[in-house]
Amino acid sequence: MDINALHSLVTGAIWRAEQLDELGLETAASAWQEVSKLEEEIAKALPVKDAEGRIARRGAVHAALKANDYIRAEKLVSNYLAERGAPKTHCATLRKILKADVIVLSEEFPFAAKYYKPDDVQTLADQLQKSGPFLLAA
Amino acid sequence: METIAFYSYKGGVGRSLLVANAARFLGMLGKKVVALDLDFEAPGLHYKLGRAPDAEGKPAMSGGAVPYLVATAKGARNPPPLKEHIVALALPEGAGGALWLMPAGPAPRREYWIALKHLRERLHFDDPSGKGLAVLLDLHARIQDELKPDYLLIDARTGVTELGGLATTALANCVVCLFVPNQESVDGTLAIVGALKAKTPARLPGLHPARIVPVVARAMADIGSEGRTADAIKRLMKICEGQGTGGKSGLKPFLLPHDSVLGANDKVVGGDQKASAFSPLHKAYLELFQHLFPQARKKAEEALLRARLSKAALGLPGAEPEG
Numbered sequence: 538m539d540i541n542a543l544h545s546l547v548t549g550a551i552w553r554a555e556q557l558d559e560l561g562l563e564t565a566a567s568a569w570q571e572v573s574k575l576e577e578e579i580a581k582a583l584p585v586k587d588a589e590g591r592i593a594r595r596g597a598v599h600a601a602l603k604a605n606d607y608i609r610a611e612k613l614v615s616n617y618l619a620e621r622g623a624p625k626t627h628c629a630t631l632r633k634i635l636k637a638d639v640i641v642l643s644e645e646f647p648f649a650a651k652y653y654k655p656d657d658v659q660t661l662a663d664q665l666q667k668s669g670p671f672l673l674a675a
Numbered sequence: 676m677e678t679i680a681f682y683s684y685k686g687g688v689g690r691s692l693l694v695a696n697a698a699r700f701l702g703m704l705g706k707k708v709v710a711l712d713l714d715f716e717a718p719g720l721h722y723k724l725g726r727a728p729d730a731e732g733k734p735a736m737s738g739g740a741v742p743y744l745v746a747t748a749k750g751a752r753n754p755p756p757l758k759e760h761i762v763a764l765a766l767p768e769g770a771g772g773a774l775w776l777m778p779a780g781p782a783p784r785r786e787y788w789i790a791l792k793h794l795r796e797r798l799h800f801d802d803p804s805g806k807g808l809a810v811l812l813d814l815h816a817r818i819q820d821e822l823k824p825d826y827l828l829i830d831a832r833t834g835v836t837e838l839g840g841l842a843t844t845a846l847a848n849c850v851v852c853l854f855v856p857n858q859e860s861v862d863g864t865l866a867i868v869g870a871l872k873a874k875t876p877a878r879l880p881g882l883h884p885a886r887i888v889p890v891v892a893r894a895m896a897d898i899g900s901e902g903r904t905a906d907a908i909k910r911l912m913k914i915c916e917g918q919g920t921g922g923k924s925g926l927k928p929f930l931l932p933h934d935s936v937l938g939a940n941d942k943v944v945g946g947d948q949k950a951s952a953f954s955p956l957h958k959a960y961l962e963l964f965q966h967l968f969p970q971a972r973k974k975a976e977e978a979l980l981r982a983r984l985s986k987a988a989l990g991l992p993g994a995e996p997e998g
Contacts, residue, residue, distance in 0.1 A: 563796055607804030638804060645750035646809040648816035657880050658812065659805035661845065664877055666803040670840030671870040672877045 540582050547575040547596075554603070566604045573600035573609065585623045594627075598634050608666070610635060676819045678827045679967065680847035680885075684863035686717070686833040688853040688892040689931065693960070694830045695723035698774055700964050702764075704974045705771035707824040709761070713831055713842050715741055715791055718779030720830045724764055726776060732784070736762055739780030741790045744810055748797040751813045757821055775822060800837040808845065811838075815846050825970070835867075843867075844877040849886040851967065853931075855893050861907040864889070868914050887915045888967060889928040920962070929963045932956055 554568035576597035583590030594617045601610035614631045617623065639659060643650040649658070668675035679697075683690045691714070698710040712720035718739075721727060726735040738760035746755045761777045780787040800807040818827060829846065832839035843850045850871060854864040868887055870877075878884070889911050912926050920927045934956035965972050 602804070605802065605804060605806065607802060611803070642805055642809055645752060645806075646813040647752065648814075648820060649751075649809050649812035651820070652816050653809075653812055653879055655805060655809075658809050659803065661877060661879055662801060662805040662808045663803040665801040665808070665837065665840070668877075669801075670835045670837050671844065671867055672873070672875075673835060673866065673870050675875075 538578070540579065543575060543579050543582065547572060547579065550575055551600075554600070558603075566606075569600045569604035570606060570609075573597050573604060573606070573613075576600055577613065580617075585617070585620045585627065591624075591627050595630060595634060598631060602634070602638050607638070610638075676824055676827055677849065678815070678829065678847045679849045679851060680829040680831045680842045681851045681853065682831040682839060682843050682867070683833050683853040683892075684835075684867055685855070685860045688855055688860075690833075690853050690892075691719050691723050691830050693851070693853065693890075693892075693931070694720060694828050696960050697964060697967070698724070698776075698826075698828050699766070700960070701826055701828075701968060701971060702766045702772035702774035703770045704968075704971045706826060706968075706971060707773045707822070708826045708828060709775045709777060709818055709822055709824045711777045711818070711827060711829045712740060712779040713829055713838055714833070715779050715794075715838065716832065718782040718787075721776060721778035721782075724774075724776050726762065726764075726778060728781075728784070734781035734784055734787075736778070737781050737786070739778040739787075740814070741780040741787065741794055743777075743814060744798060745790055745793045747810055747813065748794070751810070751817075754813075754817070757817065761818075761822070773824075775824070777818075800841055808841065811841055812845065826968070840877065843871060843885065845879055845882070847885050848883065849888065849967070851888045851890055853890045853892045856891050856904055856908070858904050858907070861904055861911065865907055865911050865914075868911060872914050888963075889915050890931060890963065891928050892931045893933045894930045895933050920966075929959070929966070931959045931963070 550568065550572045554565060554572050557565035557568050573596075576593045579593035580590060580597055583593060585591060585594065594613070598610050598613050598617075601607075601613060614635055617631055618628050639655040642655040642658065664672060664675075681690050681694045681697075691712075694710055698708045701708045710720060710724060712718050714720070721735065721739075728734045738755075740760070743755065743760040761775050764774045764776055766772060766774055780790055782788075798807050798810055800811060802808070815827070818824065827846075829842050831842035852864055852868060854860040868889070871885060871887055889908075891908075908928060909926065912928060920929055932955045934954050
């Protein structure tokens with residue numbers, strides 16, 4: 538697809554996702570997934586050396602987190618960090634985006650934050666995702 | 676706050692009834708207790724603790740753990756008041772303690788199943804971002820901070836589920852594992868206990884490995900000492916490191932005998948001085964509670980002694996729950 542058409546689609550998708558988010562509707566998450574996928578398509582079309590290409594990569598990760606799809610966000614970051622020629626500042630920003638999600642976790646859940654470190658909570662959640670309840674599938 | 680999760684690999688073992696009795700027992704011994712129903716797919720703790728819907732089906736309360744978790748699924752910066760979701764239950768005069776119930780919600784009303792559907796859509800406890808888990812940990816921490824109970828007793832979901840797993844691994848200091856003495860139930864329990872006692876269990880740093888107390892439920896007679904099931908129970912007791920009866924070796928699990936009065940009618944004992952019979956199940960409860968709640972051991976011993984000396988003991992089968 539033409540890059541201009543993708544830009545136009547992603548602009549519309551972001552507007553829609555933001556509106557749904559504001560209304561607190563369940564469909565906001567799937568709207569953000571759509572944004573993430575469109576940004577990913579733009580990122581595929583533009584090299585990482587290109588400033589717009591880097592913005593698209595960050596946008597894809599941001600939108601995946603907004604969609605509460607941490608696995609996708611992590612996977613995208615891992616792929617983008619492995620890209621040849623990725624500037625160091627770009628890599629640091631991508632890592633920060635994931636890290637910012639951890640900070641949000643402690644702000645959103647103040648009672649839990651008194652007793653648990655967000656990193657530990659994420660590690661356990663990740664273990665459970667990979668190995669199932671009681672880690673029986675480990 | 677000590678958190679005790681009551682878990683069973685298979686259902687129908689009298690788990691909720693045990694939670695209700697333990698909660699009431701502790702309340703009567705002057706302890707502050709919260710009973711939390713995390714058995715979202717088949718909630719019933721509110722029935723056992725006298726908060727069943729009325730004759731027209733109107734629920735005793737509209738709040739509970741499911742509506743609370745739905746309300747905080749996206750963050751708990753402005754959480755709803757806890758009192759909308761937790762109810763204080765009456766204890767006999769002079770009991771000295773406090774007993775709160777956080778039911779799963781107004782089950783089996785339609786609004787409960789709608790709330791549960793919303794919860795499943797909004798919250799995944801194994802979401803690797805940690806948000807699903809944080810919602811549950813936040814509730815646990817809030818109960819600890821605001822109600823300051825001595826004990827939180829959790830009625831955990833049967834089988835292998837995310838929530839059942841988290842109740843036993845991420846929240847509890849102690850897990851009471853109920854099973855019936857048949858191969859299926861014992862084998863499943865062995866798998867779970869093995870996972871709870873694994874070298875790298877699913878636990879958060881700082882939380883000590885849970886004490887696991889195996890309990891044989893609905894026992895019709897002696898469970899025997901030979902055969903495949905008996906061997907599996909021996910293995911279970913070995914893993915649980917002496918958390919049973921039989922002196923220091925602790926090789927025998929606690930036995931809760933089948934009780935047609937208490938079991939079939941889901942009665943809660945405690946607080947009633949009028950009944951004239953002393954149920955074997957009630958006696959077994961007291962023995963188990965002595966082991967489970969070391970802080971309350973002395974009072975439990977006194978209660979047991981009174982029960983042995985006189986059949987007009989504290990709380991007897993047939994007593995209607997209060998509240």
